[in-house]
Amino acid sequence: MFDARTFWEEMEEKILSPYACRSRETRGRKTPEEPCAVRTEFQRDRDRIIHSKSFRRLKYKTQVFLIPEGDHYRTRLTHTLEVTQIARTIARALRLNEDLTEAIALGHDLGHTPFGHTGEQALAEVFPGFKHNEQSLRVVDVLEKGTGLNLTFEVRDGILNHTGPCLPVTLEGQIVRLADRIAYINHDIDDALRGGVLRQEDLPRDCLEVLGYRHSERINTMVTDVIRESFGKPEIRMSEPVREAMERLRAFLFERVYLGSAAKREEGKARHVVQYLFHYFVKHPQHLPVEYQRRIEEFGTERVVADYIAGMTDRYAVTQFANLCLPRGFSVY
Numbered sequence: 001m002f003d004a005r006t007f008w009e010e011m012e013e014k015i016l017s018p019y020a021c022r023s024r025e026t027r028g029r030k031t032p033e034e035p036c037a038v039r040t041e042f043q044r045d046r047d048r049i050i051h052s053k054s055f056r057r058l059k060y061k062t063q064v065f066l067i068p069e070g071d072h073y074r075t076r077l078t079h080t081l082e083v084t085q086i087a088r089t090i091a092r093a094l095r096l097n098e099d100l101t102e103a104i105a106l107g108h109d110l111g112h113t114p115f116g117h118t119g120e121q122a123l124a125e126v127f128p129g130f131k132h133n134e135q136s137l138r139v140v141d142v143l144e145k146g147t148g149l150n151l152t153f154e155v156r157d158g159i160l161n162h163t164g165p166c167l168p169v170t171l172e173g174q175i176v177r178l179a180d181r182i183a184y185i186n187h188d189i190d191d192a193l194r195g196g197v198l199r200q201e202d203l204p205r206d207c208l209e210v211l212g213y214r215h216s217e218r219i220n221t222m223v224t225d226v227i228r229e230s231f232g233k234p235e236i237r238m239s240e241p242v243r244e245a246m247e248r249l250r251a252f253l254f255e256r257v258y259l260g261s262a263a264k265r266e267e268g269k270a271r272h273v274v275q276y277l278f279h280y281f282v283k284h285p286q287h288l289p290v291e292y293q294r295r296i297e298e299f300g301t302e303r304v305v306a307d308y309i310a311g312m313t314d315r316y317a318v319t320q321f322a323n324l325c326l327p328r329g330f331s332v333y
Contacts, residue, residue, distance in 0.1 A: 027153035060313035087179035104158030111135025
């Protein structure tokens with residue numbers, strides 16, 4: 001029988017950059033497993049993430065617009081796919097490991113709450129220390145399938161450190177960290193323009209002169225700059241002019257879109273939903289699904305309730321809130 005895994009491992013040795021993380025060099029899994037006959041270790045991780053329930057739920061989690069009614073606004077799932085595409089393009093051009101890059105990108109937001117960063121902040125206020133990147137790691141380590149996905153160290157590290165103070169240990173993880181920012185800056189502008197929150201003439205001209213006036217042009221500028229500045233080097237970086245323009249554009253989005261815009265006018269209600277559900281289930285843990293009740297003895301009530309709420313989609317959280325707070329009509333059976 002043709003040994004596909006060995007073939008691809010040997011191809012990695014021949015093709016990849018000296019700075020790439022090769023599948024054979026993985027630091028392994030918490031629980032050792034027999035190698036797959038067809039897939040490399042990182043291909044296996046990618047497949048486990050794609051087939052997870054947590055990945056499917058991203059379809060109905062907020063990116064910027066809460067429960068958007070239009071079909072063309074980004075959700076947490078489409079954001080994840082855009083990050084993955086950008087990250088793979090960069091990884092391929094730099095001759096780094098595309099499979100590792102893809103696995104990290106697909107898993108980086110699995111732990112995100114309903115209602116985007118508003119939901120994350122609301123949950124952190126009642127469950128101090130909650131961070132979506134740490135929750136994403138908890139999803140793949142503990143929650144998914146009841147025992148976790150048993151992913152490799154490199155994928156887990158990339159998921160945890162896609163944001164926050166520490167860089168991922170692999171260049172592939174560092175690509176995802178940067179691709180995440182490239183993706184959301186550009187698609188959030190696109191969504192804000194579509195939603196009437198911004199007009200084209202509102203965008204800072206000095207940034208557009210460096211990055212481009214069109215959505216695709218800005219992404220191309222950032223991606224090609226990363227490739228040019230990082231090729232043949234043991235680091236992932238941007239040139240200073242492009243990096244500075246990107247950071248100014250990000251600051252503009254915080255001022256005009258992320259904080260206090262029409263896109264965020266329902267956020268107060270979303271915060272109330274998250275915090276009400278947290279307090280309710282902490283007080284009434286017997287109303288949690290059975291699989292969550294079983295974890296209380298090991299992890300504690302508040303930790304389990306935070307897991308439950310973080311896993312909710314926007315619409316499921318709203319439905320749960322409505323079931324608990326709104327009166328139901330009388331019916332005779």
